[in-house]
Amino acid sequence: MQRRFNPLEADAKWQHVWDEKQSFRADDASGKPRSYVLEMFPYPSGRIHIGHVRNYTMGDVLARFRRMRGYEVLHPMGWDAFGMPAENAAMEKKVHPGEWTRANIANMKAQLKRLGFALDWSRELATCEPEYYGHEQSLFLDLYEAGLVYRKESAVNWDPVDMTVLANEQVIDGRGWRSGALVEKRKLNQWFLKITQFADDLLEGLGSLDQWPDKVKLMQENWIGKSQGLQFRFRLDTVIGDIETLEVFSTRPDTIFGASFAAMAADHALALELAKTDPSLAGFAEECRRTGTAAADVETQEKLGYDTGVSVIHPFTGAKLPLFVANFVLMDYGTGAVMAVPAHDQRDLDFARKYMLPTPRVVSPDGKDAPVGDEAWTGSGTLINSGFIDGMDVEAAKTAVIARAQEEGWGKGTTVWRLRDWGVSRQRYWGTPIPFIHCDACGVVPVPRDQLPVTLPEDVSFDIPGNPLERHPAWKHVACPTCSRPARRETDTLDTFVDSSWYFIRFASQPGDRPFDKAEAERWLPVGQYIGGVEHAILHLLYARFWTRALNHCGKIDVKEPFAGLFTQGMVTHETYKAPDGRWLSPEEVERRGENYVVKSTDEAVSLGRVEKMSKSKKNVVDPDDIIDQYGADAVRWFMLSDSPPERDLPWTASGIEGSWRFINRLWRLFGDAAETGEGSEDRALLRKLHQTVDGVARDIEMLSFNKAVAKIYELANVIEKAAPSASRAGAIRALALLVAPMVPHLAEEAWADMGQPGLIADASWPPVDPELLVDDEVTIAVQVMGKLRDTITVAKGLPRAELEALALASPNVARTMEGAAPKKVIVVPDRLVNLVI
RNA sequence: GCGGACGUGGCGAAAUCGGUAGACGCAGCGGACUUAAAAUCCGCUUGCCCUAGGCAGUGCGGGUUCGAGUCCCGCCGUCCGCACCA
Numbered sequence: 065m066q067r068r069f070n071p072l073e074a075d076a077k078w079q080h081v082w083d084e085k086q087s088f089r090a091d092d093a094s095g096k097p098r099s100y101v102l103e104m105f106p107y108p109s110g111r112i113h114i115g116h117v118r119n120y121t122m123g124d125v126l127a128r129f130r131r132m133r134g135y136e137v138l139h140p141m142g143w144d145a146f147g148m149p150a151e152n153a154a155m156e157k158k159v160h161p162g163e164w165t166r167a168n169i170a171n172m173k174a175q176l177k178r179l180g181f182a183l184d185w186s187r188e189l190a191t192c193e194p195e196y197y198g199h200e201q202s203l204f205l206d207l208y209e210a211g212l213v214y215r216k217e218s219a220v221n222w223d224p225v226d227m228t229v230l231a232n233e234q235v236i237d238g239r240g241w242r243s244g245a246l247v248e249k250r251k252l253n254q255w256f257l258k259i260t261q262f263a264d265d266l267l268e269g270l271g272s273l274d275q276w277p278d279k280v281k282l283m284q285e286n287w288i289g290k291s292q293g294l295q296f297r298f299r300l301d302t303v304i305g306d307i308e309t310l311e312v313f314s315t316r317p318d319t320i321f322g323a324s325f326a327a328m329a330a331d332h333a334l335a336l337e338l339a340k341t342d343p344s345l346a347g348f349a350e351e352c353r354r355t356g357t358a359a360a361d362v363e364t365q366e367k368l369g370y371d372t373g374v375s376v377i378h379p380f381t382g383a384k385l386p387l388f389v390a391n392f393v394l395m396d397y398g399t400g401a402v403m404a405v406p407a408h409d410q411r412d413l414d415f416a417r418k419y420m421l422p423t424p425r426v427v428s429p430d431g432k433d434a435p436v437g438d439e440a441w442t443g444s445g446t447l448i449n450s451g452f453i454d455g456m457d458v459e460a461a462k463t464a465v466i467a468r469a470q471e472e473g474w475g476k477g478t479t480v481w482r483l484r485d486w487g488v489s490r491q492r493y494w495g496t497p498i499p500f501i502h503c504d505a506c507g508v509v510p511v512p513r514d515q516l517p518v519t520l521p522e523d524v525s526f527d528i529p530g531n532p533l534e535r536h537p538a539w540k541h542v543a544c545p546t547c548s549r550p551a552r553r554e555t556d557t558l559d560t561f562v563d564s565s566w567y568f569i570r571f572a573s574q575p576g577d578r579p580f581d582k583a584e585a586e587r588w589l590p591v592g593q594y595i596g597g598v599e600h601a602i603l604h605l606l607y608a609r610f611w612t613r614a615l616n617h618c619g620k621i622d623v624k625e626p627f628a629g630l631f632t633q634g635m636v637t638h639e640t641y642k643a644p645d646g647r648w649l650s651p652e653e654v655e656r657r658g659e660n661y662v663v664k665s666t667d668e669a670v671s672l673g674r675v676e677k678m679s680k681s682k683k684n685v686v687d688p689d690d691i692i693d694q695y696g697a698d699a700v701r702w703f704m705l706s707d708s709p710p711e712r713d714l715p716w717t718a719s720g721i722e723g724s725w726r727f728i729n730r731l732w733r734l735f736g737d738a739a740e741t742g743e744g745s746e747d748r749a750l751l752r753k754l755h756q757t758v759d760g761v762a763r764d765i766e767m768l769s770f771n772k773a774v775a776k777i778y779e780l781a782n783v784i785e786k787a788a789p790s791a792s793r794a795g796a797i798r799a800l801a802l803l804v805a806p807m808v809p810h811l812a813e814e815a816w817a818d819m820g821q822p823g824l825i826a827d828a829s830w831p832p833v834d835p836e837l838l839v840d841d842e843v844t845i846a847v848q849v850m851g852k853l854r855d856t857i858t859v860a861k862g863l864p865r866a867e868l869e870a871l872a873l874a875s876p877n878v879a880r881t882m883e884g885a886a887p888k889k890v891i892v893v894p895d896r897l898v899n900l901v902i
Numbered sequence: 903g904c905g906g907a908c909g910u911g912g913c914g915a916a917a918u919c920g921g922u923a924g925a926c927g928c929a930g931c932g933g934a935c936u937u938a939a940a941a942u943c944c945g946c947u948u949g950c951c952c953u954a955g956g957c958a959g960u961g962c963g964g965g966u967u968c969g970a971g972u973c974c975c976g977c978c979g980u981c982c983g984c985a986c987c988a
Contacts, residue, residue, distance in 0.1 A: 068941090282906065283983060291987070314988060327988095365986080392986045402988045410903085411986060482987055601983080707914045707927060715914065719928055727927090729941090763918090775916070775926035782926090846922040851969040853922055877955085891968050897921050901968050 069732040071696020078813040088182040094136035101127040104596030108168035112175040121704040128806035132830040140571040145192035154526040161494040191563035197496040198517025199579035222250035226529035229491040254489035275629035280601040289482025296475025298376035313398035318461035319405040321450035322426035327390035328401035367415040413440045488559040493532045495557030503544035503551035565611035590628045598632040634713040638684040640673030648683040698808035699725040705770035735815035738797045742789030755837035846897040865892040872898040
């Protein structure tokens with residue numbers, strides 16, 4: 065055995081063997097218990113990022129570990145391959161998005177292979193291939209037939225220079241990111257998915273996800289935003305056009321007697337009607353729309369209103385309340401209009417103060433009336449100045465007002481959601497074509513299923529901005545499937561979040577003629593452990609939960625929650641370096657000199673910036689390929705698992721990867737001792753440590769606490785190194801190889817072969833644990849006086865209280881502190897401590 | 903503004919049920935081996951008084967308890983999410 069582990073040889077060798085033997089191919093017909101381990105599939109941007117390495121290493125350890133524990137593991141990988149970056153590359157580099165994407169996939173796949181992940185590559189998929197998106201089109205038609213797809217006029221961000229629709233993230237400070245032109249809102253007919261139909265179920269379902277982080281569940285809950293309240297109609301004192309009433313929504317119907325005005329959004333139908341005859345109102349509304357899009361500092365934005373001159377009539381008191389158009393009322397929430405109760409809503413109060421409106425109190429914490437100051441009272445209390453609900457508490461008053469409104473027929477209790485339907489239309493080329501045809505005679509007609517997939521044309525140009533599908537000479541011209549007359553294809557493509565909403569099902573089952581086989585997919589689903597970045601906590605995870613429910617609704621699958629367990633891992637961070645002239649420096653340009661850092665080439669002093677997420681702009685990036693070249697896959701994998709808890713950020717350091725590399729070689733040398741049995745005596749203490757470690761590491765891996773598992777392995781390695789040769793030690797070394805196999809598989813495989821063990825360690829079982837060896841026969845007991853540690857004594861486990869007390873009192877340290885006093889009280893926790901109270 | 907998480911050595915962190923705070927790693931210091939370096943090995947490493955030993959110590963201030971990093975109350979700070987959601 066060589067003294068130093070040679071990763072360059074070993075990595076390639078074992079990766080080849082695993083490939084040849086198809087070691088990690090999941091068997092659909094297996095009778096073993098199943099485990100589906102999935103990491104969020106990457107966008108093929110070109111290079112694997114260190115964050116991917118951390119993500120996939122975690123999943124890989126779990127997948128390999130579960131295999132060792134006897135599970136049939138599904139651990140697949142694919143590519144979220146549609147999206148804008150490919151089109152940007154096409155515009156900048158004159159390369160076809162498909163060509164660019166496929167080249168990136170090839171690159172990144174080679175990078176992933178170098179890390180030795182236990183992936184079932186036979187199930188690899190890329191969402192940009194018709195073999196995938198064709199099935200997605202068919203699922204889209206299923207949803208359409210189930211009434212979950214509809215078209216609606218909706219505003220998009222329009223770049224008037226590039227003549228193109230922009231995604232929200234392409235709009236920076238109200239301007240197009242490429243052209244810098246002021247972005248306009250344009251109304252287009254767009255496709256929507258009825259996610260709101262499942263709002264309640266998506267919210268309810270969160271309750272069953274006990275293996276999800278609370279944080280993510282809370283974020284989804286807030287996003288769905290359920291509010292219950294009263295929706296009711298105010299009568300207007302004047303009929304405007306044919307409008308006689310104003311519908312409002314309130315979560316605080318109990319405060320209705322405190323309403324002193326009403327307000328509506330600038331785009332409200334009534335406001336638009338009034339603006340027809342009131343030019344200054346039209347001007348004000350225009351102003352609202354402009355500031356509305358800026359949205360940057362809403363917090364500081366002043367509340368502005370315009371008195372329409374119209375009044376609404378209070379349903380209980382008959383009082384006339386002025387009706388304003390106000391910039392703080394949102395058109396697309398509730399009814400786009402509100403009753404304003406200044407005493408009990410901060411926005412209403414700010415507005416009332418500005419426009420000198422009354423602020424009557426109707427809820428009082430102490431039951432007494434008192435003037436309202438600068439802060440609205442939103443807490444609980446007793447109703448006052450409120451007619452028939454006087455004296456009630458807030459909750460009772462809500463119920464009473466809703467009941468009365470329903471009785472009298474002018475309102476009803478309702479639930480309003482923050483969640484909006486999912487707009488899936490994108491006016492882009494590189495996405496799944498929406499399988500519909502527009503016919504002047506027949507309207508919007510679905511593409512017949514035998515004509516799927518609707519494939520993207522290859523001969524497109526990106527010389528002019530806009531959607532290449534729209535201006536392609538032939539693609540969109542087709543015959544109507546119903547009447548055969550000339551018609552036009554839909555040129556919108558689907559949001560890429562649709563692609564990632566069902567890929568985990570396709571991984572589980574991929575027949576050629578349909579999206580998936582129900583029974584086959586159900587055997588794997590739900591995903592047992594899903595791992596990815598917290599940036600997908602809301603949209604991706606919510607859409608995937610919706611899409612799965614939609615398929616369930618269509619009878620396609622008997623699963624509602626796609627991911628039973630979710631884990632969101634932290635980022636990989638790195639120190640930042642700045643040159644004296646303020647330029648960011650990359651780690652390669654910088655060298656450490658004692659306590660300080662200098663520029664390698666010029667010896668200038670470098671100032672050390674914050675530890676931040678790796679980003680190109682800060683130049684604090686480390687390329688996985690370079691590191692693997694230098695240290696091999698296992699050292700990188702080991703580093704990814706060490707030190708930081710996986711949900712927290714992991715600071716990348718040169719010394720850290722060095723340390724991992726040192727440990728790889730320590731293990732390697734230790735594995736070389738596997739044949740040494742010495743005199744062959746049993747080493748009971750070592751066996752205890754081994755069995756405790758095997759047990760502890762298994763539990764840590766199950767809980768994804770890799771940093772703890774790593775620490776336990778270090779401890780065991782330290783103990784084995786110091787132990788004298790024995791049969792126990794030789795056995796412990798073999799067991800150690802099994803323990804580290806999920807984490808550093810190449811090293812483990814190489815050592816396993818060297819030790820002359822049969823088969824691959826990848827196919828070996830996790831070492832068994834002898835429960836008897838988990839408990840120590842000796843324990844160290846803390847001896848405290850008044851809660852302060854004075855001594856420790858090592859005794860046989862399970863020693864009775866009386867004996868422990870006697871031993872504690874016999875301690876010289878204790879005697880000195882007690883100064884001859886007798887303890888007033890003695891607290892004995894068997895096998896843990898004795899506390900003497902004097 | 904609302905919601906949430908977190909705060910432990912020089913650094914990343916452990917402490918699973920309220921029971922020996924700082925396991926394990928990094929950095930640092932001292933030593934062995936070496937002509938030398940690398941690699942490796944051994945030892946020390948929270949601060950202070952430094953002597954057996956003692957005192958202080960888990961963001962700050964209180965509290966509960968025989969005993970608090972852990973539980974309760976009130977602050978301070980950092981990070982994340984949402985953002986006029988009626």
